[in-house]
Amino acid sequence: MSAAILSGKEISQKILEELKKEVAFLKEKGITPGLAVIRVGDDPASIAYVNGKKKDAEKIGIKSYEHILPASTSQDKLCALIDNLNSDVNIHGILVQLPLPSHIEEQAIIERISPDKDVDGFHPINVGKMVIGQDAFLPCTPFGIIKMLEYAGIESKGKHTVIIGRSNIVGKPIANLMMQKRNPGNSTVTVCHTATPNVSDYTLQADILIVAAGRPCVVNADMVKPGAVVIDVGINRIEDKEHPRGYRLVGDVDYDSVSKKASWITPVPGGVGLMTRAMLMYNTVLAVKKANSIKE
Amino acid sequence: MSAAILSGKEISQKILEELKKEVAFLKEKGITPGLAVIRVGDDPASIAYVNGKKKDAEKIGIKSYEHILPASTSQDKLCALIDNLNSDVNIHGILVQLPLPSHIEEQAIIERISPDKDVDGFHPINVGKMVIGQDAFLPCTPFGIIKMLEYAGIESKGKHTVIIGRSNIVGKPIANLMMQKRNPGNSTVTVCHTATPNVSDYTLQADILIVAAGRPCVVNADMVKPGAVVIDVGINRIEDKEHPRGYRLVGDVDYDSVSKKASWITPVPGGVGLMTRAMLMYNTVLAVKKANSIKE
Structure with missing residues (x-):
């Protein structure tokens, strides 16, 4: 079995095309x-x-x-x-x-x-509103992950979402979003981090596994349940003399082995990173609409 | 084996005594x-x-x-x-x-x-700061749970804390607090809720189990790992004709059976509820100190 590619390239492209139309409409x-x-x-x-x-x-x-x-x-x-x-x-x-x-x-x-102009979604008041479940600017990487699940039609309700990492820009916000009573969301959520003794005890339970550890090869195939959806937030430079730049980019997940076991997987590059960029544009257009009281 | 009582009565009393001294000092x-x-x-x-x-x-x-x-x-x-x-x-x-x-x-x-006067810790900016790990007024019930763990010397680092409930006043904030890189905290955290299909799959893994479901008898002994720390946030009225008031108060946990299996358990009444009340006083004194730039 080989996982389907959850393509940040395709999905971000679709989002950017929709935004382009919205911007044209605003300019009119x-x-x-x-x-x-x-x-x-x-x-x-x-x-x-x-x-x-x-x-x-x-x-x-x-x-x-x-x-x-x-x-x-x-x-x-x-x-x-x-x-x-x-x-x-x-x-x-x-x-x-x-x-x-x-x-x-x-x-x-x-x-x-x-x-009102915090398109990165880092201001504590936006973080607080996100947690409470109110309208807020969402931080771009977690928001991008939510959009990927939405576009791919991946069901998260009642599923076990396991997150590796507890940073303020990825781990904590995606945990809070995935536990909200809405779709995508409504998951049982587990957050693992550097103080978790046996991470694989948790990753092996994951229906949806979100890896934001910031280190290459944190997750290999032995740590993944067959059929899991694997979302790789990492972007790491690995020395590679055969590559023209002298390095190549890899995620936090061992793509070659995990892609044989997962049902969906995000590539690196071409995955979450492109979604992060697209959601910044999304938030900017959203800020314009809010400032001008235009319905979202 | 019978669990030790994690007494909200005793711990809140200690906190209130300390606060009384602080208030006297402020009045001076x-x-x-x-x-x-x-x-x-x-x-x-x-x-x-x-x-x-x-x-x-x-x-x-x-x-x-x-x-x-x-x-x-x-x-x-x-x-x-x-x-x-x-x-x-x-x-x-x-x-x-x-x-x-x-x-x-x-x-x-x-x-x-x-x-600055939000002693309930419900304002989104305080919620956001709490999540980010910044200085903030913490909501009283989760703050009370943290203080109970601290006073009892219960180690949470690297432990699996499982929470039932995702309300804005208990479930979400205690989840965010327990995953912070500090003590108490530093736990692997799982949040279960109404969309979780088999809650006992998770509760059986819990080293620390925090139950804030808002319904009586959500957790019985079969759902608890031997030696777990069980914190019962629920306060439910159960009809009881033998009781002078016609009802008695019970938590969300089946105390009689679970107390035989847990290492620590909070009673209801006399548990978390008293901590919530004490932490409101704590936050009020904290607000005074902040307003007057007195070191905490």
Whole structure:
């Protein structure tokens, strides 16, 4: 048996096409969605991420406003910029690329962003509303996983969803989303992490296994129940001299062995990562609709 | 084997004694902690709860300010009262007794309370901060469970904590607290609920079992692993003609059978309920200390 591919490429493409139509409709009404992207310093990964987000925005007609600040930028100066963007009617979403330089208090910056423009879904008030089950901006990676399940028609009600990882941007929010009384969701949810002694005791029970450990090969075929849906959130660089770049990207799951046992599996690359990018665009369009009281 | 009693009576008493000393210390500094308690309508259970909270406050020296409004009170009028209390320097904590009459939008009221005076820990910003692992007012029942584990010296790190129930006031917050990287916490956490097909598949794995289903006898001895720590959040009235009141209180756990198998068990009454009450007082004193920048 070989797993069906749960393709982030296909599903994110569909979402971006729908968003493109929505943006065109908004523009007809005289509204141009605007996304502010702030980068502090010259971390190469951050440059690549910000460029990717700009490109995604342009593709679907969202205007992106890039703010590149030197690594020496003070907390106050960054706050002042965010305050300006919070009150700028042309800006619907504000994204501060993380991580920030160590002299900047990251959480204070996250909380400075208006919750109405918090398209990353990291502001505590959006986190709280998500947990309570209220309308909120959902963080892009967990939201992308939910959308994948939805598009693929994978039933999660009454299923056992096991999550490896308890980060604030993936593990905790996807756990909270999967236990909500709605679809996708309504799962019995187990969260494993670095303090879990025998992770395979839990992964072997999983109908849906979401792996966000941040390390390659955390899950192999021996740890997976036959027929499980396996969602791999990891993106790790592995040295590979035969590859033109000198490395290749792998997930947290041993794809070759697990794909023979699972019913569905997300590839890396081409899986959850693309969904994360698409959901940022989704949240930006959502912010425009909320700001203009347009029904979702 | 018979389980040790995890006594809410004893532990809450210790906490209240410590708080009494803290309040005395605050009063020496010229600060009298003030708790506003708002009740709308004449629901008998609400009257009893509010009276209990007033009594607890008085016992440890907190001044309580009772606001009793008719059931016909409008949303606007209730909001105006909360706004006044938010800006009143003598009030450190605000509690609105739930449930509210059906014409009042409860969530809007919860969000109207200043997060700095939200001693119930229900405001989404406090919920979000709790999930992220930041300093926040914790909701009183889950906080009380954490304190019970702490006082009894029950190790939760690496243990499997299974929770029955996913309410916003117990199930979800205790799940989020028990998975945090701190002590008590650091558990592998499973959340079961009404959509879980075979709850005993999970409860039998539990080292720590927290039952907040809201129905009597949801858990019996056959569903418990020998030596488990069993925490019963339920408070149900069972008709009992031999009892002077015509009813008696039971939890969600079949105490008689489970207490023979567990290592620790909370009684009902005398268990979690008393902890919930004590933690409201704890949060009120905490609010005073935060407002006056006194180290916790």
